[in-house]
Amino acid sequence: MRYLFFIAAVLAAGFLTSSPYKLQLLTFIGINTLLALGLNMLMGYTGQISLGHAAFYGLGAYTSGVLTVHYHWSPWLGLAAAIVLAVAAAFFIALPLLQLSGFYLGMGTLGFGMIMFVVFRQMSLTGGDSGLVGIPGLFIGPLSLDSPRNYLFFVWAVAIISIFLCERLIHSRIGRALRAIHDSERAASSMGIDTGKLKVHIFVLSAVLAAVAGFLYAHLVSFISPSSFDFLVSVRMVTMVVIGGMASIWGSLLGAAVLTVLPETLTVFSEYEMIVYGLVLIVIMILLPQGLFRGVLDIYERAGSKAGKASARSQG
Numbered sequence: 001m002r003y004l005f006f007i008a009a010v011l012a013a014g015f016l017t018s019s020p021y022k023l024q025l026l027t028f029i030g031i032n033t034l035l036a037l038g039l040n041m042l043m044g045y046t047g048q049i050s051l052g053h054a055a056f057y058g059l060g061a062y063t064s065g066v067l068t069v070h071y072h073w074s075p076w077l078g079l080a081a082a083i084v085l086a087v088a089a090a091f092f093i094a095l096p097l098l099q100l101s102g103f104y105l106g107m108g109t110l111g112f113g114m115i116m117f118v119v120f121r122q123m124s125l126t127g128g129d130s131g132l133v134g135i136p137g138l139f140i141g142p143l144s145l146d147s148p149r150n151y152l153f154f155v156w157a158v159a160i161i162s163i164f165l166c167e168r169l170i171h172s173r174i175g176r177a178l179r180a181i182h183d184s185e186r187a188a189s190s191m192g193i194d195t196g197k198l199k200v201h202i203f204v205l206s207a208v209l210a211a212v213a214g215f216l217y218a219h220l221v222s223f224i225s226p227s228s229f230d231f232l233v234s235v236r237m238v239t240m241v242v243i244g245g246m247a248s249i250w251g252s253l254l255g256a257a258v259l260t261v262l263p264e265t266l267t268v269f270s271e272y273e274m275i276v277y278g279l280v281l282i283v284i285m286i287l288l289p290q291g292l293f294r295g296v297l298d299i300y301e302r303a304g305s306k307a308g309k310a311s312a313r314s315q316g
């Protein structure tokens with residue numbers, strides 16, 4: 001039922017919004033939801049820190065961009081290549097890095113992100129610091145997605161399907177095993193859970209979602225540069241997860257919405273973006289340590305409980 005309500009809300013927002021700017025902003029919220037969702041699966045449910053996830057975001061964008069611009073591939077073949085490359089990179093990176101934990105794992109993923117950022121800047125095919133221009137729009141058969149409204153619906157269709165699949169995964173046996181790893185990897189291992197295999201699989205899943213988001217971003221803006229996938233972007237992704245709520249599927253959407261809209265409303269502080277993110281993060285952690293989604297639900301439940309008690313007293 002909630003998915004039908006959510007789909008109806010997306011359709012209403014798309015059809016009732018005529019401003020191209022607002023339609024694009026809603027589209028960016030959908031793309032960022034994919035980023036936050038994948039990272040939340042890794043950090044929130046498995047307890048693995050990643051500070052270099054923007055690398056997979058850039059890998060998806062540049063793979064499809066380079067193949068469509070320089071080699072004139074279909075964007076859908078570019079998407080397939082981006083997913084394959086993201087899976088391969090995540091698998092080979094995860095095998096050594098996921099032997100680490102805590103801050104050591106964070107530093108390892110940060111190193112991978114820095115390496116990929118240098119690759120994006122130095123390769124001639126990527127356009128270096130000047131960026132890659134002329135990335136074509138998307139078509140589904142005869143239907144063009146160049147229209148801001150059509151692209152909005154397409155991005156949110158991908159986001160909703162991803163949310164649904166991740167939610168099903170979390171409520172499955174695998175999801176219970178992931179939460180056990182998050183609570184205590186050693187205890188989970190002693191219960192017969194193959195912790196190493198599951199961590200690698202979730203790392204790969206989060207990388208694929210980031211690569212798909214990169215593909216959608218590249219074909220939306222038609223121009224990408226290394227600065228779109230630097231360390232600050234990884235920090236923003238982590239902040240989305242923490243603000244929305246760790247181990248919360250719908251919190252990923254809320255965190256993505258807040259961190260997409262916030263920079264647009266605080267453009268006067270654009271030079272102090274990291275400071276603003278830090279302050280927002282501190283306030284959320286102090287007032288709502290479980291994130292906005294869980295915090296808002298708790299406030300609503302407490303208000304409902306107080307109203308119920310007041311009603312019972314008045315009837316008594």
